[in-house]
Every structure is written in C-alpha cells, then in structure tokens.
Amino acid sequence: MGEKVTNYQCPNCTAPLHFDGTIGKLKCDFCESTFTAEEIEAVYKAQEEAAEKAFVEEEWEAEEEEQELKENIGAEDGDWDDSSMTQDWGEGSEKLRVYNCPSCGAELICEETTAATSCPYCGNPSVVPGQFHGALKPDYVIPFKVDKEQAVAMLKEHYKGKFLLPKSFTNENHIQEIKGVYVPFWLFDGKADADVMFHATRTFVRRQGDYEVSTTHHYNVRRAGTVAFEKIPVDASSKMPDEYMDAIEPFDYGDLKEFSTAYLPGFFADKYDVVVADCSKRADDRAAETAYRAMEDSVKGYMTKICINKDILLKRGEVKYAMLPVWLLSTRWKGQNFLFAVNGQTGKMVGDLPVSNGKFWGLFAGITIPLTIVLSLLLML
Amino acid sequence: MKNYKPILMLLLILSLMIPSAVFAACPEAATDSTMEEQEIYIYDQAGLFTNEQYMKLQEQAMSVSNYSQCGVYFVAVNDYWEYSLAGDVLTAAEDIYHEYGFGYGEERDGILLLLSMVDRDYALVTYGSFAHAAFTDYGQEVMYNNFLDDFSDNHWYGGVLDYIMDSERMLDMALEGTPLDVQGPPEGSIYEDYYESYPDYEDSGESLVMAVPMALLPAAALSLVICLVLKRQMKTARIQTNAFEYVVGNSVDFRVKQDIFTHVTHSRRKINTSSGPKPGGGGTTVRSSGFSGRSGKF
Structure with missing residues (x-):
C-alpha cells in the first residue's frame, strides 16, 4: 500500500x-x-x-x-477470543x-x-x-500573505488603545498556540429579487406665534428590483466559530487561485465537514438583508421611512468550494482561553478581549461624577 | 329725494373728517381721548361683582394705574375661546390686551388678569419694559398664590382686590428701584411683612438638593452609554448580517421606483418659552410675543 x-x-x-x-x-x-x-x-x-x-x-x-x-464477530474454533477487547478508542x-x-x-x-x-x-x-x-x-484557494510574525504583531496591536482591557492581560497572557489554517468555505452566487413597500413622511415645521405647527406629507414608496451576489462566503468547518469567520471578512477575491495542494505545506488544512445545504441559510439571510437594505437606501429625501411590506425572492446560483487563509492564535489568561483570528490575506484581526470590571465601573464613576456636577450647576443657574 | 343724496354724502364725509382733523391739530386732545378709552380697568363680562364691588375695584385699579403709569387690568369672560382662536387662555389674554388697547405710555406698560369662567382658566400677562421689570417671575408667582386661594373659593371680589393690591405694592417697589424678586423685598421696605412668607426661591441649598438628583440620571445614562460602547469594542467577533461586499458591481437593478403622495396631516404644539421662575434665579421671562406671564386653573 x-x-x-x-x-x-x-x-x-x-x-x-x-x-x-x-x-x-x-x-x-x-x-x-x-x-x-x-x-x-x-x-x-x-x-x-x-x-x-x-x-x-x-x-x-x-x-x-x-x-x-461485523460478520465474524466472536471467536472461531481454535482462535484466541479477543471479542471482549474493545474496538472503541473512546468518544470521537x-x-x-x-x-x-x-x-x-x-x-x-x-x-x-x-x-x-x-x-x-x-x-x-x-x-x-x-x-x-x-x-x-476545492475550486479555489487564496494563498497566505500574512506570515506568523505579522500575525503575532497584529495581536499585540489589537490590545492597544483598549482602555477596558485588564493590564495584567497584556502583561501575563502568552500565546499558547498559533497556526495558519486553510479554512474550507462555500462561496455562494445568486440573485435576490426584492419588492418592498415603505410608508415615508416629510415634515415641515413653521412657527406661528407661540406655536410650532408641523405639516406632514405622507407617501407610499415602493421599490422593486434585483441585486446580484458573487461568492458570499460561509465557512464549511464545524470547528471554526462562525462569528470569527464572518468577522474576518472580506477576502480579496482578486487573489483567488485555482486550488493546488502546493499552497498547503507549512499550514494546516481541513476539508469541509458542513455540507452546502447546512450553510446555505446563512448566505440566504445575508443576501435577503442586503437586497432589502439596497431598496431602503434608495428611498431618499424623507424624514421617516417604515417598511410596511417586504417580499424577497432568492434565485440561488452556483456554489464554489474554496480554501481561505486564517491565522488562529490562542492565549490563556486566568484559566480562560481567548481565541483570535487573523485574515491570512488582509491581516484583519478579530477576537474577544476580557473587560476589567474595575476599569469599567471606574470609568463610569469618572464620567458620571463630574458630569453630574456640571449639569447640577447648569440647572441651578 | 334724489337732490338730497349729494348733501347726505357730503355730511357723512365731513363727519368722518372733522374728528381726524381735530386730533391731528391738537395732539393733547388725542391723548385725552386715549386716556378716556383707558379709564376702564375692570371688565366684568361674567357678572362676578355687584355694582358697589365693581366701582370699588375700578377706582382702586385706576388709582394704581395712574400713580404708577402702568395699567392694572382685570377681565372676566365666560369663555376665552370667543376672544382667541389660538386655543389657549394665555394667547387669549394677549389678544385681549391688544384688542382693548390696554397699557400706558409708548411701551403700553400694563398687567392683565383674565378669568375664563367656563373651564375656570386664568392667565396673568404683563406687557412693556416697566411692567416686565416690576412684575418679575417671582413676583407673579407671589401674586398667583395670593389670588388663586380666593378664586378657588369663588371669592371673586377678594381675589381681584388681592391682585390689585399686590400690583400696587410691586409697582411701588419697582418705582423705588428694587422690584420684588427672588431675594424678597428690599431691607427696611414697608412691604417686608407682606412677602416674608416666600423665602424658598432664594434657598440655594434646596436647589442643590433638587439639582443633583435631576442631573445624576442623565449623567449616569450618558456614562453608561460611553462605557457600553467601549465594552462593545472589546468584542469584535460578530456574525455578519449583510453581504454588501459581495454585490456584483452596478448589479442593483430597480424595476419599480414609485413614490405616491397619500395624504397630509397637521399638528401643533405650544413652544415652552415661559416656564415660570427658576428656583434660585430671578428676573422676568419674556416670550417672543412681548408678553410675560403664565396661565392655569383656579
């Protein structure tokens, strides 16, 4: 073999x-x-x-x-009986x-x-x-552009300017693991057909003596049209947290290359384990929301606009399979793991940081007290 | 009949021209005439007073007005809506003030108390710079407290008398150079005893006690918003809800863009320019209409 x-x-x-x-x-x-x-x-x-x-x-x-x-389970005549030995190596x-x-x-x-x-x-x-x-x-791959040192430097940069970050977190936490991973993504093409009705108003205010008179013109505003999408990415790995993979977007598809395993050495890669059908809802929701917002954004010149009816029809297109580069960095602080992800192409860093309760409430008091004094003085004038 | 028509026309024109010519030639006569018109200070269209009461009040108001050169007027009507379309008793009082030609001197200084009996509304307005100086926000507050008690008990005569007497005292203090304001009557003033029961306005300790809780809530709310915004910045991993990055260039293709006008609605609200005397503060709040004052129910 x-x-x-x-x-x-x-x-x-x-x-x-x-x-x-x-x-x-x-x-x-x-x-x-x-x-x-x-x-x-x-x-x-x-x-x-x-x-x-x-x-x-x-x-x-x-x-x-x-x-x-399955067919020959149990001992045959003359053989050692190893049927009591477990074939199970444990869960997973x-x-x-x-x-x-x-x-x-x-x-x-x-x-x-x-x-x-x-x-x-x-x-x-x-x-x-x-x-x-x-x-x-996979159909495509985007090769890594950001190297390990850059990813580590970006993490340190990520800590900067965060007032609520505990000081000890920056000083004491160390990177436990850093690995470059080609994450499997489904890329969805499609078109959304939206038909949206808004109730919009324009209000004119004039002063009449000691009264403020408001005249409001009411309109029914309808917008209908189509929006085409190309390669909406949805991660196809159950191991990757969706919010991290969404937050490191966008990738620059100008660097998309035909897939080759030659881009993989030196990095980790997983094949997909979430099928298209299980990922498509996320792409559908994003496409529908975008189509609605495109219609809404075109309603201009009004002071208020409220959606009163919304019909969005999705025309699903091609789905492609791509491996996209992500640096994953994990740190540990006070017994807690903190995960950070860096877009391996653009360098966009995401990750949740701990909040110092002392700093939070200190800042709250630091703003509230002087502001209360100033407002009190203004009220007393 | 036909022959008399030109003569009648001539007489009519002459009757209109003669008084104008007289007033133009003799300004004093015009002034006297205005004074004649202004001699009524109490208008009781709601029938609140007996003849005797009316005469006493009229005499008293005229005396104060002439002495101070600031008109002190009282008008009682059944329903102020008959006098103003603006929809509130304060504007009705202002309209009546102008309509009746109230006020003394070039600035038409004066004070008017209007009672509207149907819904028991009252309005107190002052006009002219001397009247504004004499009837400060605090002074007006003092007056309300005095006359509202009587009006609440349907003691119309007593209430109006209080109003005239208070007006007299405040005008007197203004003529002396120190109008009644938050600091109370001037030291050694003959009116010290009248107004000693309203010291609250200058008690800044209580104002502070009031101001701090009032300021604390918005300050805490603003601080919390700032802190939560900073806290939100600590979490950057979020699910995406849109796909604008992946819209094919210029692919947003509208087939319907329709804006249809359906109807128009109107609303109006009173501009809150007069809020009464501020605790701890003094002076008079004058609205854009040139009047100061306030209104309410009795």
Whole structure:
C-alpha cells in the first residue's frame, strides 16, 4: 500500500518546503531555494496521484474490514477470543485517521477532515491529497500573505488603545498556540429579487406665534428590483466559530487561485465537514438583508421611512468550494482561553478581549461624577 | 329725494373728517381721548361683582394705574375661546390686551388678569419694559398664590382686590428701584411683612438638593452609554448580517421606483418659552410675543 501523505521536499536538497506567503512561493527551509506552486505541482504530480489513490483504496479497505468484522464477530474454533477487547478508542475515535509520515515514518493521528498538517516528530509539512480527490477538490484557494510574525504583531496591536482591557492581560497572557489554517468555505452566487413597500413622511415645521405647527406629507414608496451576489462566503468547518469567520471578512477575491495542494505545506488544512445545504441559510439571510437594505437606501429625501411590506425572492446560483487563509492564535489568561483570528490575506484581526470590571465601573464613576456636577450647576443657574 | 343724496354724502364725509382733523391739530386732545378709552380697568363680562364691588375695584385699579403709569387690568369672560382662536387662555389674554388697547405710555406698560369662567382658566400677562421689570417671575408667582386661594373659593371680589393690591405694592417697589424678586423685598421696605412668607426661591441649598438628583440620571445614562460602547469594542467577533461586499458591481437593478403622495396631516404644539421662575434665579421671562406671564386653573 502506498503513502497517503505527501511531503513536499526541495528538489535541490530534499529538505522540507513550506509555502511562504510573503513571497507567494514555496521555500526551502535549508537551502532557501524558492519554487512556484506550478513548479512543485509538476514535480509532485505523480506522488500526489499515488497518495490520492492510496487514500481512496484504504477507504475501501477500511469499509470492507469493518463489514468483515461485523460478520465474524466472536471467536472461531481454535482462535484466541479477543471479542471482549474493545474496538472503541473512546468518544470521537471514529473521526480519527492514522497516516505515516513519509519522512520519518512516525504515525500521524489526525482528524478525519485533516488535509494538511505537520509531523509532530520531524516537523515536516504533510499534505493528505486524498482529502481533495474527486468532488471534494476545492475550486479555489487564496494563498497566505500574512506570515506568523505579522500575525503575532497584529495581536499585540489589537490590545492597544483598549482602555477596558485588564493590564495584567497584556502583561501575563502568552500565546499558547498559533497556526495558519486553510479554512474550507462555500462561496455562494445568486440573485435576490426584492419588492418592498415603505410608508415615508416629510415634515415641515413653521412657527406661528407661540406655536410650532408641523405639516406632514405622507407617501407610499415602493421599490422593486434585483441585486446580484458573487461568492458570499460561509465557512464549511464545524470547528471554526462562525462569528470569527464572518468577522474576518472580506477576502480579496482578486487573489483567488485555482486550488493546488502546493499552497498547503507549512499550514494546516481541513476539508469541509458542513455540507452546502447546512450553510446555505446563512448566505440566504445575508443576501435577503442586503437586497432589502439596497431598496431602503434608495428611498431618499424623507424624514421617516417604515417598511410596511417586504417580499424577497432568492434565485440561488452556483456554489464554489474554496480554501481561505486564517491565522488562529490562542492565549490563556486566568484559566480562560481567548481565541483570535487573523485574515491570512488582509491581516484583519478579530477576537474577544476580557473587560476589567474595575476599569469599567471606574470609568463610569469618572464620567458620571463630574458630569453630574456640571449639569447640577447648569440647572441651578 | 334724489337732490338730497349729494348733501347726505357730503355730511357723512365731513363727519368722518372733522374728528381726524381735530386730533391731528391738537395732539393733547388725542391723548385725552386715549386716556378716556383707558379709564376702564375692570371688565366684568361674567357678572362676578355687584355694582358697589365693581366701582370699588375700578377706582382702586385706576388709582394704581395712574400713580404708577402702568395699567392694572382685570377681565372676566365666560369663555376665552370667543376672544382667541389660538386655543389657549394665555394667547387669549394677549389678544385681549391688544384688542382693548390696554397699557400706558409708548411701551403700553400694563398687567392683565383674565378669568375664563367656563373651564375656570386664568392667565396673568404683563406687557412693556416697566411692567416686565416690576412684575418679575417671582413676583407673579407671589401674586398667583395670593389670588388663586380666593378664586378657588369663588371669592371673586377678594381675589381681584388681592391682585390689585399686590400690583400696587410691586409697582411701588419697582418705582423705588428694587422690584420684588427672588431675594424678597428690599431691607427696611414697608412691604417686608407682606412677602416674608416666600423665602424658598432664594434657598440655594434646596436647589442643590433638587439639582443633583435631576442631573445624576442623565449623567449616569450618558456614562453608561460611553462605557457600553467601549465594552462593545472589546468584542469584535460578530456574525455578519449583510453581504454588501459581495454585490456584483452596478448589479442593483430597480424595476419599480414609485413614490405616491397619500395624504397630509397637521399638528401643533405650544413652544415652552415661559416656564415660570427658576428656583434660585430671578428676573422676568419674556416670550417672543412681548408678553410675560403664565396661565392655569383656579
């Protein structure tokens, strides 16, 4: 049985290669040679195909073995009875896969969705091309542009200017883990047809003696039209928090490239584990809201506008599968984990920070007391 | 009959021209005539007083007015709506003041108390700079307290008499150079005893006690908003609700853009320019109409 994992090694010196986002090429850690993704693809095409084939074959074999096990459960005459031994490795073990590192031969125990990782023993970047075979192959990838050092610097920048951040958080917390991950996303195309009715008013106020007379003109305002969308991203990994993946948007689709595993070495990658049908509602909701807002924004020149009827019809289009770059940084402070995500292309940083209660209430009192004094003096005048 | 018509026309024109010519030639005569018109100070269209009461009040008001050169007027009507379309008793009092030509001198200084009996409304208005100086917001407050007690008990004569007497005292103090205001009557004034029971207005300690709770709530609300905005900035991971970033360029295509006028509505509200004397403050609040004063129920 062939290897299911591919190590991308330098064609010059066989040292591990990793994708360097800052130069957009694969770089040798040892001799510092650089190669384009296309060059490496060409070199490793045969190896990748073999790994993919081995992956598929193993899947079939695993299915057959499982079937056999079910049929022959219990001891046969003359054999040792190992039926009491559990086949269960614990909760979630059925979601694990075991690969062998092509460099050092160590066993890599990965989740079933893992598509790119690194060997914990020799540190070589490892890609599982089989995770992307056939229909599972992503259409696009956006390569990393932000490197690890930049991501760490961005986290420190993220702390700056946050008055409510506990001082000890900046001083005491340390980055526990930082990893660059290609996160699977579904990209939805489509069109929304909106027909919205508003009640709008314009009010004119004039003074008549000691009275303020208001004259309000009422209108029924109707807007109907279509809005086309392209590539609304929805993350397809159950492991990624949706709010983080939404908040690091937008990605610049100008950098979209046809998918190649050559962009993966040096990073982690998972294949999708949330299917299109389970993600589409999020894209639908965003498209509908945007279409409504586009109609609403065109109602101008009124002082009030209230929606009284809204019909939005979605015409769903093509869905593409893309791997988008994200840096995940986790820190720990006072027994709590804090997760931060950086858009690996644009550098946009998101993550929730702790709030110091002392600072919060101190600030509250610091504003309230002088403001009360000033207002009291004004009232007494 | 036909021959008399030009003569009748001539007589009519002459009858209109002669008084104008006389007033134009003799300004004093015109002034006298105005004085004649202004000699009525008490208008009792609601039938509140006996003849004797009316005469006493009229005499008293005229005496005060002539002495101070500031008209002191009282008008009682059945329903102020008959005098003003503005919809409130204060405006009705202002309209009556102008309509009846009230006031003394170039600035037409005067004070008018109007009672409207149907809904028991009252309005007290002053006009002219001397009247504004004499009847401060605090002074007007003192007057209300004095006459409202009587009117509430249907003691019309006593109430109007209080009004005239208070007017006299306040005008006198103004003529002396120190109108009655929040600080009370001037030290050693013969009116000290009359107004010693209203010291609250200058008690700044109580004003502070009132002002701090009034200021605390909006200050705390504003502070909380600022703190919550800062707290919100600590959470940056949020679900996206729109997809504007992914709208295909110029793809927003409207097929209907329709704005149809349906109807018009009107509303109006009173501009709150007169709010009575401020605790701890003095002076007179004059509205854009040139009047100061206030209204209410008795």
